[in-house]
Amino acid sequence: MATTQITxxxxxxxxxxRLKASHVEVQDQSGGCGQAFTAVIVSTEFAGKPSLxxxxxxxxxxxxxxxxxxxxxxxxxxxxxxxxxxxxSEPRLGS
Amino acid sequence: xxxxxxxxxxxxxLATSASAALRPIPQQTANQIFLSLTARRLLSxxxxxxxxxxxxSTPVVLFMKGTPEMPxxxxxxxxxxxxxxHGVDPEKFAAYNVLEDPELRQGxxxxxxxxxxxxxxxxxxxxxxxxxxxxxxxxxxLATLLKEKGVLLEQPKEQQEAAAxxxxxxx
Numbered sequence: 001m002a003t004t005q006i007t008x009x010x011x012x013x014x015x016x017x018r019l020k021a022s023h024v025e026v027q028d029q030s031g032g033c034g035q036a037f038t039a040v041i042v043s044t045e046f047a048g049k050p051s052l053x054x055x056x057x058x059x060x061x062x063x064x065x066x067x068x069x070x071x072x073x074x075x076x077x078x079x080x081x082x083x084x085x086x087x088x089s090e091p092r093l094g095s
Numbered sequence: 096x097x098x099x100x101x102x103x104x105x106x107x108x109l110a111t112s113a114s115a116a117l118r119p120i121p122q123q124t125a126n127q128i129f130l131s132l133t134a135r136r137l138l139s140x141x142x143x144x145x146x147x148x149x150x151x152s153t154p155v156v157l158f159m160k161g162t163p164e165m166p167x168x169x170x171x172x173x174x175x176x177x178x179x180x181h182g183v184d185p186e187k188f189a190a191y192n193v194l195e196d197p198e199l200r201q202g203x204x205x206x207x208x209x210x211x212x213x214x215x216x217x218x219x220x221x222x223x224x225x226x227x228x229x230x231x232x233x234x235x236x237l238a239t240l241l242k243e244k245g246v247l248l249e250q251p252k253e254q255q256e257a258a259a260x261x262x263x264x265x266x
Contacts, residue, residue, distance in 0.1 A: 051227050066210045073226050
């Protein structure tokens with residue numbers, strides 16, 4: 001039950017190790033106090049899975065981490081989706 | 096300003112129609128409920144039943160921090176804004192404020208196997224949290240889902256509000 005400090009790096013490492021993520025961007029939005037994070041996660045594990053199942057995979061992989069922090073937000077992409085997004089010059093904005 | 100009042104008025108009756116176990120409880124009592132970590136982690140039959148009832152109380156159910164009129168978290172606020180923008184029928188919507196009840200706050204996470212608030216249910220089915228609602232909004236999936244489930248207002252929202260203003264004038 002040790003509450004180790006959650007950091008961008010620790011989340012990143014956990015996702016690479018536990019979800020075989022090929023690319024991870026984590027941002028601490030709490031100004032360094034380790035309370036609110038947002039992430040882009042790219043993994044082949046997401047292929048063929050709807051959004052809800054992708055998020056459930058991440059939630060399971062980061063169960064202890066998410067329980068310790070205040071806010072968590074993620075986008076879960078397959079490598080193909082990530083490539084497409086990088087190539088697209090259009091920003092991903094809502095309608 | 097009126098739009099907000101109309102929105103608030105429309106949401107209030109359903110937002111307070113929670114079952115007994117989900118009613119707001121005084122802060123002292125609330126603290127006593129936090130017995131131990133172990134006790135807190137077990138979702139009691141009673142809590143599960145109360146959440147079952149809440150989830151099935153109406154077609155669209157949101158567990159959130161704060162109220163639709165006054166969300167107390169940016170993620171809850173964003174989710175309410177999206178639902179409002181789509182014109183979800185207030186008669187078919189209920190919001191439950193997890194900050195009013197520690198049992199609900201912890202229980203809903205286990206019930207849905209989902210670690211964060213808000214949580215959206217449509218027709219008793221867990222849809223997701225804020226990230227999923229926003230991405231479904233952007234992709235058009237949310238509009239399709241809400242339309243298919245028949246939970247949107249007949250008229251566009253502006254017309255509803257215009258009608259409401261008209262009603263006020265006559266009184």
